[in-house]
Amino acid sequence: MVFAAPGDALARAEALLAAGPPPLHASVAHQVIGIWQRDWGDLRIALHHLRRARDLAARADSAEREGDVLGTLGVALVHAGRTRQGLAAFERGVVRTTGHTRARVLFRRAYAWWVLGHHREALEDVRRAIPVLRQENDVIWTARALTLRATVHLALGAVDRAEADFTAAEALWDTTGQEHDKADAVESRGLAAFRSGDIPAALRLLAEAEQRYARLGTPTFMLDIRRCEVLMAAGLAPEALAEADAAIGELDGIGGQSTRKAELLLTAARAARLAGDPHTATARAAVAVRLFAAQRRTWWETHARLVLIEARHAAGRASGRLVADAAAVAGKLAASGAPAAPEAWLLAGRIALDLGRTADAERHLARAARSRHSGPPLARLTGWAAQALRARAAGSSRGVLEACRRGLDVLDDHRMTLGASELRARATAQGAELAALAQRASLEHGGPRRLLVWSERWRATALSAPPTRPPADPELLGDLTAFREIAARAEEARSEGRPVPALEREQRRLEREIRARTLHLRGDAPGGGDRFDAARLLARLGETRLVELAVVDGRVHVLLCGQGRVRRFTAGLLAEAEAEAEHVQAGLRRLAHPGAEARLPLVEAAGRRLEELLLGEAAGQLGSGALVVVPPGRLHRVPWALLPSLRERVVSVSPSASSWLRARETEPPPGGGHVLVRGPGLASGGAEVPELAGHYSDPTVLDEEHARVPRVLRELDGAALAHIAAHGTFRNDSPLFSALRMSDGPLIVHDFERLARSPYRLILSCCDTARFASVGADELLGLVTALLPLGTAGVVAASAPVNDAAVVPLMLALHKGLGAGLSLAEALRDARAALPDDAVHRATGWAFTAFGAA
Template sequence: MAGQVARAAADNADGHPARAARRLRPALARLAVYGDGQEASRVRARAVLELAKSDFEVRGDASAQLDLLAALADAGGQWPGLEPALAGLRGLLHLRAGRVDESLRELDLAVELIDRAEVIDACCALLNRGVLHLERGDLARARRDLAECARRSREAALPLLVFKASHNLGYLEYLAGRLPLSLERMAEAAGSDPGGLRAIALLDRARVLVEAGLVGVADETLAEAAAIFTADRLPHDLAETELARAECALLRADLDAAAVFASAARRRFARRGDEAWVLRAALLELQARAATLARRRSAAAATTGEPDPQRRGWVALARRCAGLEAACAESGRPQWAYVAHLLRIEAEVAAGQGPAPDARLRELETIPAGAPIGVRLHARRLRAELALGAGDRARASRQVRTGQRELALHRASFGSIDLRTASAVHGAALAELDLRIALDGGRAGAVFDAAERSRAVIRGTRRVNPPADPGTAALLAELRQLLEAGRELERRPAADLERQRARREALRLRQAIQARSWHEAGAAPADRPGRVGDVVAALGDRPGTVVVNVLEHRGRLVAVRVTDRGPTLHDLGPADPIREQTRRVHADLPVAANPYVPAPLRAAAAASLAGLMDRLDAEVRDVLAAPAEVVVVTGDWLGALPWSMLGSRAGLPTVVTPSARHWLTHAPAAGERGRLARAHLSSVAGPGLRHARLEAEQVAVRWPDSTLLTGADATCAQAAAMLGSPGVVHLAAHGRHESDNPLFSSVRLADGPLFAHELDQGAGAPELVLLSSCEVGRTTVRPGGEALGLTSVLLRIGVGCVVAAIAPLPDDDALRVMTTTHDLIRRGWSVPRALAQASSAQDSPIPIPLVCFGAPA
């Protein structure tokens, strides 16, 4: 019997409560006649304890299980460890039900009696009290309990408890705001887990990823955890997973999904009697409702100009928020109460209820210490809105900028580009408000500066001197070999089993590489946003150059055109038609450029493309008008608009840059122009392109100080080293943009693909990189507005200027345009001027899809 009860205890510990209950019920029936000695008493008590635990996990109803434990305590017995074991389990049941005060009282008792407890009960009491302290925000006490649990568990050879304590120490770092360290600690703990993949570890990891802004990865992780919890019949954990998925849906603005997940979680918690968790789920439901009402208000304002038609909805929401705020405070959940407090004020203001905005500002409570970044930014946004309502535009702007600084500090803690770009999702609403304040003021310079503040937050910082990671290097080498060996498999049907296995393994390796990058802490200070005054001053040294900052706000395109005389504001009209035309341009370009497509289809695509380009040009021609260089500052989907390919810009230098700060930093001053012609050139040819070797050789001979890599010498390591050193780099190679995972966009070299991911080095960078490759100028826009791809990564790591294609680039065109461009650069021409001249000189039925990104080197 003792063995069967021990196996049931192991099932519970492994997260299989239903299986444990199936073992325990027949065991308890037999134990009823097992005898009355100390061992019999211990085994019987252990069986009851484990059954109470498993029944609670499967069915809920903590009160029923506590009654069962009370009966066990009344019956007494000869087992000395009964009292601490009972106290520890009572504490766990209260903890799982969300009753923090009752849980602390029982767990304190269990630890007080720890000398009488069996080692596993002692370790569990410390573990659970540590988790409780995490919930209460008492990180110092949590660290002590979890570290002591880990120590005792190691000494007692209890690897599962070592894993749980170590994992929760990683979760502690998340609550302390050290997200990269948290992910690293969790990964280390997972590596020592004797049971393999744990759904609860996936849930906690996803919570950290949500705070970091990796919403898509977090949601995929949560879906994986939910499937395990469902199979193991763990409804409480499943409901917690649904709550986290509701948060993901809110961040990606999928409000219907957020409401569905939050409602499902609330009903699941309610069925189990988990009262505190019902409050948390209800709070997320109200957050989804508030976002829905706000979206409808914005839509009504944009289409009809009418005041908010949702007043009754706001009134009802305010009433529900007030009740929930009180309930959260009463249950000892001050942070939940604070969020309900913010929602209530927001709803009352929208409904026209309550005191004036200036009085509301005084009512707002201090932001709780340790509040998640989303809560802090929500509070800043609400304070700014109230200040606007009170007519204090300056105070509103201060609140917005304080929030942006908080987000910049949050993002500066991340080392990897992946996390730095993902966390921009938290600042989208604040950036929108900043821009609205500027546009309402009507000053072009203020609009320019607001757009640049938003971009500075979205782009974050470049990392400096990152540590070498042999583990990541090994994984990258393995992925490279797999993809290179599997090139033939890609020609097989999608249903081919070997091809599917290779794709699954490639996905696993990409995920492992990506996850390792999240462990790196940031060290660089936040970039200073570009300012319109700095741009005007710089243009005084560049006669005829125009900077045009283009952005989308509430469904319309807005441009700030800056000359050496100052800025002017322009409304370019609705965004949707231009967005659709841009999408269709990118659909037509590959067809029109593909020689293997039948001629009639190619001609139709070319005709369609010409019409689309004419319509796009008509929309933006006036704001781009300039006889000299035009610098288009833009991001998000607008970065995909083929600015330099428009008819009005044919033969004229055009630069597309992600921020005015990048242009200000890298555009050469008057005395430095032409310096690039004296730089060292590295020219590299990858395999499989008809003219790659010839192109690389012809480019190299044009530069007196050059290095040429072709054939087996053109390796990823050599190319990566060149891309981490000053000078000019020319790459003639197959390119691939990975829209699903843009940091794995690549160029193919002798030993396989060189990924954007492995260029995130930041120690040094060339002044100019020319990518004679298909589509590597493309990007994928993440939630929050940041665009990622091979070119954007190069600009992030400090490359001043990148020439890249936004569509397939025919080999013959690449050879002619690139060699001519290098000729002109060597003669002292700027890169955008040289590229414009070389492209316009080609007799091609479609525009050359090469674009100059960054700054005019």
């Protein structure tokens, strides 16, 4: 009963003890309390009750009862880190029991072997237990044994065998009322989905298991560990670190299992390393190593040592000793059949390369490279990374590029199984090293065109296909509506000076629900999209020039495309350009308010420095026609119109050359209308909207109460041109909750992603609508980038705060140009020139950028 209704079982056991039962019955009650405390409470209390249960069974002169309790006690002792005592308890339990009871003790010992990382011993005990349990028609314990055997198979990388056992166990669980065991089975299926490379299914199954556990009121430390593993694979390492640390705190608070604490520490160490925090990773991994060693868990200790070495290497350490340590860890992992062995060989090879020990590096990398042809996607990616490093060490640029191509193809296929644009973007981080190796090889041994091709190979790939949308998901629609209402109420309360903590908590809960539903979506786009074709780009450019900024080893290289060729120029350091761009942003924020005119010369000087750092000598080779700028993700906040050589030009910005090509070839929707939207609370009142209404025949105008999210979305879908005047907010912590404020609450990126087709042209006359979060290898998440895969060919938006009053004449002039048949970039250039020549209006013009090609 303790795994069917844990709370009820605990209450009944305590009530039975209060009634003064005979020793045999009291032994059962103490055992139930011990199990409850072992798995969901304080291990010290658990051990007290289990020892009492053992003594009472001996007093009742029941060898079978005593042996059964010894099996439960053995598990508790192992979880407490007292491995030798735990194994001794199992040995006595096996001796004291026969038949059916012995099979249960063997199952528990198999579980303990799995906890300890002794997988072959675990499989042997399960092999002995299952036939007996089946013969006794013990459905519950047979299902448990099959679930455990499947979990051990997963630890050894045998996904197919695990799936077969999980399927058999699930059929048995359906015939029982063991709710906790059922939840555990769902959790295990989530782990199997993850091991096979299906991240959306893993997240969905783990979320379902969490709901089942919540109904039972039991902690979920093992599920926390597994979810953190999935989050790390999905590129969400900071979230995994926060979740692991929170679970450690909760476990310490209840005096929980020492074994789980060690596993959580290992998880936190992995997450910290992937999040770019090697010092935290080192600290967590070192403690995990000590705990695993004390618990005699060699398999786990070896994995913790791998993370410890990775963290030390990430912190800049490299030595012959570190190479030897990594190789020793790799050998132990390979001997135990652990799927992580190729990672360890790759690490040993990397460190050896850093030290110039090419012979050692070749030996280790060759072993890592064996994984490139089989296994789940990320394991194959490890193999191709090793193969690329081998080729680089051998001086074969062709070999480097071939390995990088094959590895990125694997990641392409994996990435397109992800339905959520956020996961697609973050997944690219797994290919960052391969992309960098290919760019470096192209720079050293190829021409500018080859560097262009490889710069495009892994740039803004999340935009190559629309995210998967669930248009008929009523729960998602309900969550979005509730989120909007709560956010609107919180905004109103803030404006009135009322407290909002309860509203903010509910808003955060709804954000988690919405995000979880989108992350669970599986991708339906085959392959990685169209391959970039430099010849096609050059043919489509015509008189236009395209400048793609490639960053290799921290240096900006300018690839100037046009007139049938690609030329390369060397510019400044990316880090210096990023710092200068932040200075410019600060200056534009000041200039948005009257009285800051003295800042104007400083901002203009910063623009000149930015031009030197980003364009170098290419600035004098741009010709006189239109220009498309393709910057790396980390330079998305540069106001390109501020650069001296670009101020009088027609300039548009695109996340990639491929994105520009797709936008250039996007046709306007037949019969698309004009939509003008005015949100609440603007200082100017959105004064341009009523005037613009007279510029178009029969436009749809939504303002005041009519500017509600459902109506706005309905009108935007398939529009030829949309203009939205509304307050914009950017969420760096969660970019897809960046929003435009409507009368009924925020219109967020998740709303836009439900459009069948976003507007062909979109003008956002509000602050911060062109801000993005740079994630993955070179990806951007934000409002503008969400629209580009959905049919929007061109967007005008601001990357900095703007003066509401100064926006009005800029927008009127912009629409005048569009009415004369100009593109967005052409109309924006002319609109800037038509503004008054004062600091506020000039800063307002610089803040707006044309994106895309319409």
